[in-house]
Amino acid sequence: MARIWRFGANVNTDQIVPGRYAPYMLKSEDELRNYPFIEARPEFATTVRPGDLIVAGPNFGCGSSREYAPLALKMVGIGAIIAPLFARIFYRNALNLGIPLFEADLTGELADGQEVDFDVTTGTLATQNRAIQLPPPPSWVREVWAEGGIVPYYRKYRRFPGAGVETHG
Amino acid sequence: MGQTLAEQILSHAAGRSVRAGETIVAAVDLAMMHDSISPGIIKILHHELGADRVWDPERVAVVVDHVAPAATIQNAEHQLALRRWVRTRQITHFFDVGRGISHPVLVEEGLARPGMLIIGSDSHSTAYGAVGAFGTGMGSTDMALALATGQTWLRVPETVRVQARGRLRSGVGAKDLGLRVARLIGADGATYQSVEWHGVDELTIAARMTLATLSIEIGGKAGIVPPTGAGWDAHAEQRGITAPAWLRVEEDAHYSRTIEVDLDSLEPQISVPHYVDNVQDLSNLGRIAVDVVYIGTCTNGHYGDMAAAARILKGRTVARGVRLLIVPASSEALRQATDDGTLATLLAAGAAIGTPGCGACIGRHMGVLAPGEICLFTGNRNFRGRMGSPDAQIYLGSPEVAAATAVLGYIAHPAEVVSEG
Numbered sequence: 001m002a003r004i005w006r007f008g009a010n011v012n013t014d015q016i017v018p019g020r021y022a023p024y025m026l027k028s029e030d031e032l033r034n035y036p037f038i039e040a041r042p043e044f045a046t047t048v049r050p051g052d053l054i055v056a057g058p059n060f061g062c063g064s065s066r067e068y069a070p071l072a073l074k075m076v077g078i079g080a081i082i083a084p085l086f087a088r089i090f091y092r093n094a095l096n097l098g099i100p101l102f103e104a105d106l107t108g109e110l111a112d113g114q115e116v117d118f119d120v121t122t123g124t125l126a127t128q129n130r131a132i133q134l135p136p137p138p139s140w141v142r143e144v145w146a147e148g149g150i151v152p153y154y155r156k157y158r159r160f161p162g163a164g165v166e167t168h169g
Numbered sequence: 170m171g172q173t174l175a176e177q178i179l180s181h182a183a184g185r186s187v188r189a190g191e192t193i194v195a196a197v198d199l200a201m202m203h204d205s206i207s208p209g210i211i212k213i214l215h216h217e218l219g220a221d222r223v224w225d226p227e228r229v230a231v232v233v234d235h236v237a238p239a240a241t242i243q244n245a246e247h248q249l250a251l252r253r254w255v256r257t258r259q260i261t262h263f264f265d266v267g268r269g270i271s272h273p274v275l276v277e278e279g280l281a282r283p284g285m286l287i288i289g290s291d292s293h294s295t296a297y298g299a300v301g302a303f304g305t306g307m308g309s310t311d312m313a314l315a316l317a318t319g320q321t322w323l324r325v326p327e328t329v330r331v332q333a334r335g336r337l338r339s340g341v342g343a344k345d346l347g348l349r350v351a352r353l354i355g356a357d358g359a360t361y362q363s364v365e366w367h368g369v370d371e372l373t374i375a376a377r378m379t380l381a382t383l384s385i386e387i388g389g390k391a392g393i394v395p396p397t398g399a400g401w402d403a404h405a406e407q408r409g410i411t412a413p414a415w416l417r418v419e420e421d422a423h424y425s426r427t428i429e430v431d432l433d434s435l436e437p438q439i440s441v442p443h444y445v446d447n448v449q450d451l452s453n454l455g456r457i458a459v460d461v462v463y464i465g466t467c468t469n470g471h472y473g474d475m476a477a478a479a480r481i482l483k484g485r486t487v488a489r490g491v492r493l494l495i496v497p498a499s500s501e502a503l504r505q506a507t508d509d510g511t512l513a514t515l516l517a518a519g520a521a522i523g524t525p526g527c528g529a530c531i532g533r534h535m536g537v538l539a540p541g542e543i544c545l546f547t548g549n550r551n552f553r554g555r556m557g558s559p560d561a562q563i564y565l566g567s568p569e570v571a572a573a574t575a576v577l578g579y580i581a582h583p584a585e586v587v588s589e590g
Contacts, residue, residue, distance in 0.1 A: 010356050010357070010444060012550075012552050014550070014552040014553070014554055014555050015552065015553065015554075018532065018554050018559075019531035019532050019533055019555075020532055020533055022205060023208065023209065024204070024205045024206075024208065024235075024236070024243070024244065024247055025241065025243060025244070025533065026243070027243065029209075039553070039554050039559040040553075040559075058357055059356055059357035059360065059388065062356055062357065062388065063292065063550060063552060064291075064292050064531075064550075065206075065290065065291060065292040065294075065306040065307060065308050066206070066308070067206075067209065067308030067309040067310060068209070070308075085357055085360060087357070087360060087388060088360060088361050088388070088390055089292055089306055089307065089308060092307065092308060092311055093308035093310070093311075096308065096310040096311060097310070149310075150310055150311075150314065151213065151217045151218060151310060151313075151314075154218070154314060155218070155219075159194075160194050160314075160320070160321070160322035161322065162192045162322065163192050163193065163194050163322060
């Protein structure tokens with residue numbers, strides 16, 4: 001089971017990891033796993049479990065280009081982030097790190113703390129009462145996920161993803 | 170059909186004619202990285218991508234600006250490692266502590282030029298649109314890939330056209346125009362899109378940078394001002410640079426939407442905690458007492474911003490109980506302010522001056538805020554916790570409003586301090 005962590009609109013990267021908790025300010029990058037949402041939701045980092053889902057409103061990840069914001073979420077094993085719109089730098093950073101993003105607005109349908117079954121490969125999310133099919137990401141996005149991020153993807157294919165097709169980025 | 174400025178620049182970078190919606194692999198003209206993110210970029214470049222060197226050491230600029238000078242031993246160690254890396258990789262353009270914020274520095278140095286594709290490890294890399302470049306911010310992994318290959322992948326963005334009409338009134342500036350647009354279209358109003366700023370030919374390059382940096386606060390991938398008008402001419406002439414002939418506004422280009430702003434009736438705008446697009450007319454704000462007035466950043470820490478503040482502060486002093494902190498955007502801004510007496514005026518009024526750089530904009534040093542403190546800030550973000558305590562409150566406004574606020578101790582219209590005209 002995956003727990004739903006629900007957030008509102010315009011969650012910025014300062015909320016995800018404040019600048020004072022950047023790896024640049026820490027003794028080691030590993031410490032970063034203690035700090036996602038350290039001020040916005042202090043219980044998040046201590047109770048989040050691998051595979052949990054973030055369900056948020058539009059413009060998730062706006063603001064700074066800090067890749068350590070999605071990196072901190074990856075370190076705690078976030079299963080996917082579901083929001084109707086992602087800020088573009090965050091979208092790229094998350095894709096590059098291999099974090100699954102789905103574009104859908106489920107803030108009105110799922111409660112914070114709710115437990116669901118989630119299958120990232122099919123993009124299906126099941127509550128006690130119903131199943132929700134998330135819109136599938138483009139195939140080239142899945143190719144990047146399959147390799148675990150853009151670095152292994154680039155090392156394998158020696159090219160950039162998605163060239164010549166419709167994308168965000 | 171004509172092309173937007175973003176389409177023209179990305180066509181040039183892709184080596185073929187491209188349109189909004191296409192994804193391209195583009196040649197990077199200039200890659201900027203700063204101290205704060207450099208350890209991650211260097212690790213990915215060498216250890217994960219296995220590259221020994223950057224693709225072209227003359228097309229990489231490294232700037233120490235985010236925590237400059239170092240605040241902790243960790244910062245100092247990272248900066249030491251960065252200096253060593255710059256030396257061993259023979260990076261041509263290195264700007265150490267005190268030279269200033271990456272964006273104004275690369276513009277002042279003439280490294281950022283019209284028609285270039287510039288990527289930077291900082292989200293405010295949209296700043297390079299001030300000189301007609303396509304500047305965009307990226308994370309560590311994208312930066313490392315670009316440093317290794319000289320390329321990046323991009324979706325060619327649609328463009329939002331901002332059309333300003335009329336003339337800014339006294340005490341009203343580029344910041345008010347930028348915040349007005351944020352108020353009109355919201356923090357995600359230009360996500361995945363470029364923003365073109367029209368009707369601002371009279372603005373200096375620094376004032377154009379105010380607009381270009383605020384473009385990311387409405388989600389913009391780039392924020393481009395056409396390289397025309399007196400402000401551009403002065404900049405270009407001083408540095409002996411010209412805009413490429415292929416870069417020019419085509420009136421039949423397709424814009425996803427056009428936002429009209431009437432400058433004649435524009436009044437000072439204030440962004441209220443804790444979102445940049447939470448903007449009100451200053452006249453509707455009520456009386457808000459402040460603890461700190463902070464003038465700085467790539468948005469409004471330029472020479473012209475300090476001079477505008479000095480005109481209001483001349484012969485006056487900062488209100489009792491208020492701190493006025495000024496962190497110039499660059500050493501060049503500080504030099505100009507020193508040469509013409511602006512700095513002396515600011516000091517006489519009671520300002521404290523910091524080392525040119527990002528200052529407390531990222532909440533790490535040089536004047537972070539305590540719980541409960543209220544700050545009037547000329548920067549670009551008022552997110553909760555941005556400048557220090559999450560229990561502080563940040564209001565964004567222009568340098569003119571900042572100066573008036575410093576004198577009166579509450580957020581004030583410049584006309585409350587100096588008579589107009």
